[in-house]
Amino acid sequence: MEDEGKQAHLKLSGVVKGVHAKLRQNLRQSAGDYESVWQAHCQDKALLGEYADAMRSLATEFWSKRPETRIDWCRSTCVEYFHGGGLQKALAKDARRNLFRHQQEENSEDSEPKDMTLDFSEMAAASAAASSPTAELSDSSGSYSQTTLSSSEPDLMFGSPEASLEDRRRKIYERYPAPLYSSISVPFEGPIRLLDVGSCYNPFQQHSEFLAIGIDISPAVESVHQCDILSVELTQQPLQLAKDSLLTYFKTLPRVIPQLPRCSFHVVVYSLLLEYFPARYQRWLCCQRAHQLLMRNGLLLIITPDSHAVHKNAAQMRAWKTAIESLGFRRWRYVKQEHLHCMAFRKTEDEAPLTLIGGADLMSIPQDSQQEEEEEQDHTQYLFGSLPRNDCDFFRDAFSELPDLVD
Numbered sequence: 001m002e003d004e005g006k007q008a009h010l011k012l013s014g015v016v017k018g019v020h021a022k023l024r025q026n027l028r029q030s031a032g033d034y035e036s037v038w039q040a041h042c043q044d045k046a047l048l049g050e051y052a053d054a055m056r057s058l059a060t061e062f063w064s065k066r067p068e069t070r071i072d073w074c075r076s077t078c079v080e081y082f083h084g085g086g087l088q089k090a091l092a093k094d095a096r097r098n099l100f101r102h103q104q105e106e107n108s109e110d111s112e113p114k115d116m117t118l119d120f121s122e123m124a125a126a127s128a129a130a131s132s133p134t135a136e137l138s139d140s141s142g143s144y145s146q147t148t149l150s151s152s153e154p155d156l157m158f159g160s161p162e163a164s165l166e167d168r169r170r171k172i173y174e175r176y177p178a179p180l181y182s183s184i185s186v187p188f189e190g191p192i193r194l195l196d197v198g199s200c201y202n203p204f205q206q207h208s209e210f211l212a213i214g215i216d217i218s219p220a221v222e223s224v225h226q227c228d229i230l231s232v233e234l235t236q237q238p239l240q241l242a243k244d245s246l247l248t249y250f251k252t253l254p255r256v257i258p259q260l261p262r263c264s265f266h267v268v269v270y271s272l273l274l275e276y277f278p279a280r281y282q283r284w285l286c287c288q289r290a291h292q293l294l295m296r297n298g299l300l301l302i303i304t305p306d307s308h309a310v311h312k313n314a315a316q317m318r319a320w321k322t323a324i325e326s327l328g329f330r331r332w333r334y335v336k337q338e339h340l341h342c343m344a345f346r347k348t349e350d351e352a353p354l355t356l357i358g359g360a361d362l363m364s365i366p367q368d369s370q371q372e373e374e375e376e377q378d379h380t381q382y383l384f385g386s387l388p389r390n391d392c393d394f395f396r397d398a399f400s401e402l403p404d405l406v407d
């Protein structure tokens with residue numbers, strides 16, 4: 001019986017790993033033309049269907065037996081963040097950081113400020129922390145990523161010499177209230193709007209904390225919508241609907257989604273998704289899209305496989321952190337589990353704070369550096385039939401949530 005289970009697991013993981021390997025091979029053969037490789041891949045409905053069934057069986061029949069699955073981790077992280085004080089603490093920390101920064105600016109001897117540039121995204125966070133509940137869609141006017149106060153408003157900038165920094169900051173807030181329509185306010189209320197990208201079998205749907213919207217290029221179940229995160233159109237503006245209408249909107253999305261609303265989700269989940277893509281640029285684009293889809297203070301959750309000790313791929317994880325933070329996120333939580341890296345990034349800025357040249361290059365996975373020659377030479381029948389050894393290692397890492405069934 002145990003042997004039968006092992007065989008079934010190997011067969012299913014063979015389908016999954018075969019698709020990943022084929023994509024990487026196609027990318028190499030096309031000399032890096034990831035767009036045409038991706039287009040051809042998305043048209044291969046038979047292969048996509050086989051993958052979807054295999055992935056669903058792996059996840060629901062084998063991996064779900066583990067004490068804490070990646071879905072459990074995402075769920076407990078969201079509950080702590082939205083309902084357990086995590087968001088409040090993060091906002092309070094922003095406010096302290098912001099205050100400290102302005103104090104530093106004022107104290108610096110050589111700066112005689114004529115203009116003071118205030119980062120309104122942080123101010124919004126600070127004011128959200130300090131304020132009573134604010135309607136999510138309270139104001140849709142204006143751009144607010146940066147506002148410059150000129151020296152023609154001296155009282156506002158510096159106040160009277162005796163005024164405390166807190167007083168001056170309060171005046172600034174009164175004069176320039178930061179619009180919060182696309183920012184998550186505290187205390188958090190209502191279901192957590194969670195976009196599960198590469199959802200496959202809609203694992204978040206069963207949890208009542210979430211209004212879970214699952215999307216996939218090849219859904220394994222009816223409730224998941226067909227949508228490609230790489231190419232789906234995004235609306236120009238966030239949805240401007242009252243809360244009830246928002247719920248209705250998300251509950252009545254069409255089966256095939258042509259467009260997703262910008263800045264409208266509390267959580268975006270990429271669970272075992274980024275390593276599906278053969279090209280770094282696709283992983284990078286995917287993270288950019290998460291930033292565009294999330295409300296400010298929303299969370300991007302990334303789960304990526306790795307069975308090695310935490311330090312083995314620490315450089316890769318640091319590179320991902322640098323790349324993702326450059327898009328306007330700040331890492332809120334990182335956990336290395338036995339077979340997974342689990343990361344939560346909070347969207348802290350509406351615009352990318354800096355343009356990181358070569359950001360896509362930082363989104364590598366170990367298999368990117370695998371040389372074609374090595375692959376061709378190393379067809380060892382190691383564990384997974386005809387796959388090369390490095391792929392075997394990868395898939396054992398990538399899909400070994402039940403290691404005793406694979407090893």
Ligand SMILES: C[S@@+](CC[C@H](N)C(=O)[O-])C[C@H]1O[C@@H](n2cnc3c(N)ncnc32)[C@H](O)[C@@H]1O
Binds near residue numbers: 197272273
């Ligand atoms: C390894 S499975 C992970 C399934 C699930 N998230 C989990 O953790 O068990 C990756 C899934 O991502 C989907 N996928 C790949 N590229 C996608 C894209 N561009 N847009 C949406 N889904 C995608 C695949 O069809 C597949 O179902």
